[in-house]
Amino acid sequence: MSKIVSLYENDMLIRLKSGDEEAFDFFYKKHRGKIYGNILKLVKSTDIAADILQDVFIKVWNHAGGLDVEQSFEGYVVRIAQNSVYDFFRKASRQKKLEERLIASSSIEDHQDLDAGAELEESIKLLDQEINLLPPKCREVFQLCKIEGKSYDEVAALLNISTATVNNHIVRATRILKTRLSQVDVILILMLITIF
DSSP, X not given: OHHHXXXXXXXXXXXHHTTOHHHHHHHHHHHHHHHHHHHHHHHOOHHHHHHHXXXXXXXXXXXXXXXXXXXXXXXXXXXXXXXXXXXXXXXXXXXXXXXXXXXXXXXGGGSXXXXXXXXXXXXXXXXXXXXXXXXXXXXXXXXXXXXXXXXXXXXXXXXXXXXXXXXXXXXXXXXXXXXXXXXXXHHHHHHHHHHO
């Protein structure tokens, strides 16, 4: 019986690799409960766990063409989930540092803490919006390096481009963002670059 299941799953894995939505749906329904439970244990928030779960399966779908059909899908999706949780914690930690440094470098003493916090939140939201408006490849490289914290070498290998090209995208993204954003938001960009 398990051999039949194994053959069926292998067939579905081959179909998923070729972009078959039904195969994707099969693996999503089969593994979502366990993956969600594992994520929830780590992040302790149902909303965050649901967001990360969605992100995990978006990554599965976006990289389906590179699946190794000889390897266990469960092992593959568990690794993606672990990396996504680590990325979440890294990003949360960096955002906290970013907020602390921006507050420290601004004349926050002249404002009430609530106003400063709201202003900062608005600046971060605006920065996120502007990052999303970058040219696709430029945005992808910027997010991988500056938001997810990957090294230039890692991003170069992941996207099959040279480290010089990665650097060019970062320089271009920074230039574009500086022209679109206010002085406060530019401080955020500079902190992104110096923190990460």
